[in-house]
Amino acid sequence: MNLSRDKNILIVGLGLLGGSYAMALSRKDYRVRAIGKSQEGIDYALERGFIERGTTTVTEDFVAWADVVVFGLYPHIFKEWIAAYQQYFKPGTIITDVTGIKGDFVRDIQGMLREDVEYIPAHPMCGKEVSGVQNADDKIFTGANYIVTPTEKNSKEAVELCRDLGWILGCYRVVEMDIDKHDEIIGFVSQLTHCIAITLMTCNEKEHLEKYTGDSFRDLTRIARINDEMWSELFIDNKAALLEQMKEFREQFEKLETMIETEDVAAMRALMQRSTQRRKLFDK
């Protein structure tokens, strides 16, 4: 195990995900500290034993204590943080993150980082419609996929440590992926689905629709409750891949419109059979 219990783990950004990491790791007897933006969040995590120490001020003392640092920040803030404070890392520190986009973002961070510190990009495929450490929950990892996206700058040891982290959190499957392929796939399975949900939720403003709704509509719009600050940033950071996925979806949707328009029952049934067949693969 590369992520052994003698490693000191620092969480930077104690929100929903950072808090859930702290909760999962401390319950498994790891030493965890955190840097957060509010004292209330730090106090909440201290009271519940998610962390042994916490602060709202970035100090060399706190940062140099860590062997492993997990960043749970918005992408642009993560980048600013590295620019401002990377001199505090001790040599050999491994940093990782929860950021849902990779690609150019990873190239930027790896490009600006000190030579004696290693960034291994990763994130779990899970979350909640609510934010903040007060909603932290280590159960979100149960059954989730955990994605590691190493580049040519990463060492075998750091990749192994990062994979360990995924397993320790309780993820169900740990997969490795190229950073560009990652953004294409995330554009599809995560970002496109959020685009669809918010579109469906806002394309018909009729009153009292909730009285007539079944579970299908509820399921398709669960993620329409969305953190607008974070997601608008993620969409733009992954613009090219996302727009490509949206186009493919829209073209397929238009084909279905034509099938209904022309009452092409055979084509419609073939499409539904394919959809039924493919969906079976996705059961947990």
Add this chain to the structure above:
Amino acid sequence: MNLSRDKNILIVGLGLLGGSYAMALSRKDYRVRAIGKSQEGIDYALERGFIERGTTTVTEDFVAWADVVVFGLYPHIFKEWIAAYQQYFKPGTIITDVTGIKGDFVRDIQGMLREDVEYIPAHPMCGKEVSGVQNADDKIFTGANYIVTPTEKNSKEAVELCRDLGWILGCYRVVEMDIDKHDEIIGFVSQLTHCIAITLMTCNEKEHLEKYTGDSFRDLTRIARINDEMWSELFIDNKAALLEQMKEFREQFEKLETMIETEDVAAMRALMQRSTQRRKLFDK
């Protein structure tokens, strides 16, 4: 209570919904019989006490026994059944259904029906991705909405009886609606959502996507496992209303594409805030 326990209830079409009606009603001590297409289905329901008697042959004896008949058939088969067997109803029989489209379909049935038999159209907003009486489950009604769509041909008594049925099944809310408004709303909350799910499930044929998937994608595609025979019929029967809803969705989706393309963060965030606000109304 207009649907009192001295009423004999006949289910015609013992599939997932017909079977779930039989299960719910017999558990609440109603006398229930059924006409189904397979002897296995009938035997299954008899063994579990969902029905007291059942047959695969339509006989006057069976039909004339009923005070209330619930049709759980595909729309075109329901219509054919009425044409073939309506002479068997005893005078004063109330018939109702589980059909997810109304509009012209209701006008056709009411137009062809004997004067001394009354059809009160209704359906619950629930279902499952699987079919057949073997999957019947009275829990599907718990928390569901139940929709009654009376026309000028319906009596106050029949409407009351039908509303009682919704409550007895265990539905959470019983609402009345005009048949044309119904088809517009169902086009949106039910049919459009199924169109989106099957499109999302089939627009990207990449292998092994399931390894990278989170719950968002799973939620949006749950209903992509679909009964192709039934849904292709429902889509065509409600073609005009559905195409209108698909168009509205597609246009809104294109607006979001433009916002991402032009990096219009303010518009994107406003849209996400509206979507978050509206979604709150839909929690059960």
